[in-house]
Amino acid sequence: MLPSPGYYPSLKFRPVRFYHGFTNLWGSQHQRVSSDQSSVSIWLDKNSGSGFKSIRAFRNGYFSTSIKLQRGYTAGVITAFYLSNNEAHPGFHDEVDMEFLGTTPWEPYTLQTNVYVRGSGDGRIIGREMKFHLWFDPTSAFHNYAILWNRREIIFFVDDVPIRRFVRWSPATFPQRPMWVYGSIWDASSWATDDGKYRADYRFQPFVARFTRFVAGGCTAFSPPWCRAAPSSPSGFGLSPRQSAAMRWAQSRSLVYDYCRDPTRDNSLTPECRQRRRPF
Secondary structure, three states, X not given: OOOOOOOOHHHHOOXXXXXXXXXXXXXXXXXXXXXXXXXXXXXEOOOOOEEEEEOOOEOOEEEEEXXXXXXXXXXXXXXXXXXXXXXXXXXXXXXXXXXXXXXXXXXXXXXXXXXXXXXXXXXOOOOOOEEEOOOOOOOOOOEEEEEEEOOOXXXXXXXXXXXXXXXXXXXXHOOOOOEEEEEEEEEOOOOOOHXXXXXXXXXXXXXXXXXXXXXXXXXXXXXXXXXXXXXXXXXXXXXXXXXXXXXXXXXXXXXXXXXXXXXXXXXXXXXXXXOOOOOO
C-alpha cells in the first residue's frame, strides 16, 4: 500500500494559466491550449513534435505539472518535463529531466530522471539516470510530476511521493545557474525504447501528451537576494522521516535502473555515488 508522505508540496502553490507562465517554443501547429488556459495538448507526428517553455528563468523553485500519456504503441517517443539552460549556455548547460520513454503495448512506460551539470554529456559522464516503472498506469489518468530544486538538493516527486533525492556533494556536480522550465514531445527513436530496438511507428500517429495544473514557484533569476527557496519538507530542507519512508517504498517497488549501481559505469566522476563526504 502506498504510504503517505505526510507533506504535500503540490498543495503549497497555486497553478498558473498557461500563457501567464509559459509560451510556445516550437511546433506551434502541434500544440493546443484550452480556452481557459488550464491545460495544453502537444503531439508528435511525422512532420513535427512540439514544446513549450517558461517565460522566466529561475534560480530555485518547485516546478510541477500533471500529465496524461498516450496509451498503446509509443516506442521511440519522449514526453518530457524538465529544467534547462541550454539556450543560454549551449554545449555547456545544466539540465534536470523527467522523461517518459515511449513503450510497446506489452511493456510499461519508463520514467527516466536525470541530472546534467555543465554539459556533462561530453563523453566522460553520460548523465545521472535513475529509471522507474511507476506503481500506476500513467495513461489512465492525470498524475502530478514535480522537480524541487534549491541550493542543497534536487528532489523528484510523483503525486507528492519523493522518488529521488540528488544532494549537492560539491559545487562542481550540482546545477547552480538559472534554468527555464520546459515541456516537450519528440522522436528519440535512436535510444528511447530498448536502446533503439523499437522505433517510432507513425502508423499510430499522432502521439499526444496532455498537460495541466502548471506550477512554477520559486525565485526567478531577477528575484532579490532575500527570496527564499521553496521548502521540500516541513523543516525546509531535506526529507522528513515519513517522506524518506515513502521514497524507500517507491524505490523498492519501482526503481529499475540506478547509475550508481551500474557496474559498467565509471563513477569516479560522480562523488555522490560514494556518499562519503558531507553535503555542502
